[in-house]
Amino acid sequence: MTHRKRTLRELATGLGFLLPNILGFLTFTTIPLVFSMVLAFSNWDLKRHNMFKEESISFLGIDNFIRLFSEPDFWQYLGNTLFFMMNIPFAIGGSLLAAILLSKDLDGGSRRAGLWLFASAVMVASLLMLIVVGMGSTGMTILICGLASMFLVGGTLGRTSVYRTLFYLPHFTAGVATFILWKKLYNPYTGPINQALRPMFDKVTNVVVSTPTPMIQAGFWAAIAIAMGLLFLGLRKMANQWRDGDLGSTAMVVPTIFLLLPAAVSFYNGWLPTQTASFVIGISAVCLLVWHLFGMASSGQEFPCKKSNGFGSAAMLALAFMVLQFILIGLGLTAYHLPVNAAVDGGLQPPFWLTSVHWAKPAIMMMGLWGAIGSNNMLLYLAALTNVPGDLYEAADIDGASRFQKFWNVTWPQLAPTTFFIVVMSMIHGLQGGFEMARTMTQGGPAGATTTLSYFIYTEGFETGRLGYSSAVAWTLFAMVFTITMFNWKFGNRYVND
Template sequence: MTKNKEFKNTLLGLAFLSPNILGFSIFTIFPLGFSLVMAFSNWDLSQHNIFHSNPIHWVFFDNFSALLSSNEFWKFFKNTLFFMLGIPVSIAGSLMAAILLNQDLKAPSKKIRNQLILGSLLILGIIVTIMTGLKASVISIFLSSIFTLILMGGLLGGSTLYRTLFYTPHFTAGVATFILWKKLYNPQSGPLTNFLQPVLDHVSIFIEFVGSENIGFLKYAAATLCFLSLSYGLKTILKMRKELELGNGSFAIAYFLSALPSYFIVKWSPDNPVSAVLQIILIGTLFYYFASFFKVSKPKTPIDDGIGKAIWIGFISMTAQFILIGLCNLFQNIPAIMQSPLSTPNWLTDYNWAKPSLMFMGFWASIGSNQMLLYLAALSNLSPELQEAAEIDGASKFQKFWNVTWPQLAPVTFFISIMAVIQGMQGGFEVAKTMTGGGPAGATTTLEYYIYDEGFASGRLAYASAISWVLFAMIFLLTLFNWRFGNRFIDE
C-alpha cells in the first residue's frame, strides 16, 4: 500500500466517522473530563452558569471525604446493596423459566394435539357451566377462559406464545407499570389487600382456635431448623472442599455467606431470648466447621474452583437462615401481634415493607427478562451427548441439572450476574421516584436517586459528580473482575 493511499483512507475513514465523533466528543469525551473538574471543585449550579460566572475553587478531595464520612451516603449505599439481594432470586427465576420453555413443547403427534385442544375446550365448557350454575363471579369465568386460550395457543404454537407473555412484564417495565404496581399495592383498596385480607382473617381465626401461646412454641422449631440449615450447608461445602470440588476462595465465599445471618440475628430482635441462644449456637457451629476446615487434609486446587456452586450453596443457606430467623421472631411476637386482628401492611409507606415490596415487583419484571433469553440461547446450545450419557448412568433429574447442565451454563451465569450487579449498582431511581419518592424516611433511596437529588434537584453538581465517580470506581472493579475471571470460564 502506498503512502498516498493510506492517507486517502485515513481521510475517508474520518469522513465516515465525523458525524458520530463530533457528538461523541461533545457529549461523551468532554463531559468525562468536565465531570472530573466538577468533582474536584466547588461547582454549584447556582454559582456557575451563564448568569453567574463566579470563579471556581479547587477543593481537591474535600467532596470525596465529605461523601465518605456522611451517614446518608452509607445508608443509601446499603439500600442499593439490599436491593441487589434480589438478583440471585431473579436469576434463578429466569433460569427456571428458560428450562421450562426449553422443554419439548411440540405435541407427540397431530392427533394427540387435536384431542388435547378439543379436551381443554370441553373442560372449559363444563367449568363455565358449573360456575354459572353456582353463580360464581364473572371474573373467575373470565380468567378460566383466558387460561384455556393461553393453553390452546401454547398447544398450537409451541413456546413462542409463552415466551412473549413471560417477556411482556420486562419489556414494558417503566413508569407505566410502576404506577400500575403502586395502585396494586394500595393499602386501602388495592387488589393485593383485597385478596390477602380474607386470607389473613382466616389465619387469625385459626390462631385463636389453636391459641397464640401454642403457636409461639413453633419458634423452637424455627430455631432448630435454622441451626440445621447452617450446619448442613457447612457440612456440604466442607465435603466438597475435601473432594476437590471447591477451591479455598470458593469455600471462603460460601462460608462467609452462610455466616452472615448470625451477625444480624440479635440486631433484628433484641428482645427475643430464643434468638440470643440461637446466635450462640450458630457461632459455635461456625467455629466448629472453621476448625475442622483446618484439620482436614486439603489437596491443592485452584482458588476459585466451583465458585458458582459455592455462591449458590452459600446463598441458599443464607436465605433459609434469614427466613427461619424471621419466622422465629414472628412466632415469638405472635401473642403481641394477636392483640389486634391481622391486617395487610401499608406496603409502600411502611419502612420495613417498602424495600421488599419493590423487590417483589422487580422479581415480576425480571423472570422473563434478557437473562431468560440468554439462558434460552445457552440451553439450546448444550451438547445432547452429555445429557444422554448422564441419563444412561442413571442420574436423577436434579443430579443431571446440578452436575451436567449447571456447569455448562457457568459462563452465561457469570456474565448475567456481573451485568446485573453493574446495573443494580446504578439503578433504582425510576422505580423509587415513581412509587415511593425515595421514602419512607429514605428506605428506598439508592445511589442513583441520591445523585439525582444532590445534582439535579439541589444543584450541587460537584458533590453529585463525586458520588458518581465513587460509583464508577466500584463498577470498574467489577468489570476488571469480569475480565479476569470471565475468560477463565470461556476457556474451560
C-alpha cells in the same frame, strides 16, 4: 496510485464512516464522563457556580468522598440498593425457569389442546360471571382475570410463539406504565393482591387465635435452629473444600463473612425479640466458627492449593446460604409476633406494600422479579439452552439419570458462561438501578425506604444543586460496580471455565 496512498485513502474513508459515531461517543459519553470525574473532586454547587455567579470552583481533594462516607443517609441508601440486589439470584432462577418452560414443545396433540381449551373456557366463564355479579369495588380483579384468560386463549391458539411473546412482554412494555399498574396491584385495600390475601389472613388469624401462643412462638426457635443448621452446613462445605484443595485460605475469608452476616446482624441490630435469642444466635455462630477452624487447624489441608483458589463457587454458595438464613430469621420473627398481631382488632392484615416502610422494598423486588423473568436474561437462556449438545442428554439417559440429575449435571454446567454473563450484568444494573421505580412509585419513600443510590444522585444534584458532591456519589457507585465486576471476572470466570 501507490500502495501507501491507497492505504491512507482507505483509512480516511473508514474514519469518515466512523466519524459520526466517534463524535457522538466523545460528545455524549467520554467528555461528560471525564467532566463528572473532575467534578467529583470539586465544590461545584449550582448555587455558587454557574454563568450568573462569579465565584470560581475550588478543588476539594477527597473531601466529597470523606463527607459521603460519614453521611448516614448514604449508608441507608447503599443498604437499600444492596437489599434490592438480593433479588438477583431469584430473578436469574426465574428467567431460567421461564426459558426452560418456553423451550418445551407445547404442541402436544389433541388431548393437551383440549385441556387448554377447557381451562380457557373456565377462565372466560369465570370472568363473565364476575362481570355479571358486579364483582368487587375494583375493576382490577376483572382486569387480571381477563389477562389470564387472554393468555390461555392466546396460548391455545398460537402456542409457543404466543407464550414467548407474552413472557417477553415486561421487557418491551414502557417502564412507567408497568410501575403504575403494579402500584394499583399493590393497593392495600382494593388491589387484587391483597384482595386475594385477605381471606387467607382471616383463616390464619382464626388458627393462630385458637392455638396456644408458645406453640406458635416455637416456630421462631425452629427457624433459628434451621438457620444455624444452614450456617453449620455452609461452614462444613467450605472446610471440606479447603481440605480437598478446592478452596484457598484467603478465598475463604469473604464467603465466611457472608455466612456469618445474618447471625452478626441479628445479634447487633436488636432484631430479635429477647436477649436470650440474641445470645443463642451469637454464641452458636461463634461456636460453629471456632469448631470448624479448630477442625481445619487440626486436620490440615490434604491437597494444598493457591490461596485465592475457588473463591467464585464459595462466594456463590455463601451468598445463597446467607439469603436463606435471613429469610428464616424473618420467618421466625413473623411467627414470634404472630399471636400479638392476630389478637389486635381486625386480626392479621395483609401488608400495606408501598406505603409501609417494611414492605416497600420487598414489593418493589417482587415487581423486579416479574420484570426479570420476562427479560433479555430469559432470551439469553433460551438461546443457550438450544446450544446444549443433544448427545450429552443421550449419554445421561443411557446412564439412567433422572430429570433433575440431567439438569444439574448437564444443563446447568453448560449454561455456566451465560449465567456468568447474566450475573455480571445483573449486578451492574442492580447497583445502578432503582431510579425510575423510586421516582414513579414511592418518591424514594416511605422514610427513604426505597431511595437507591441512583435516586440519591438525582436529589443531591437537582434538589440541593451540589453537583460536585452528586458526582462523588456517582463515582463511588462506579467504583463499586467496577470492583464487583473485576471480582466477578477474576473469580467467577475461573469458576465458569472450570
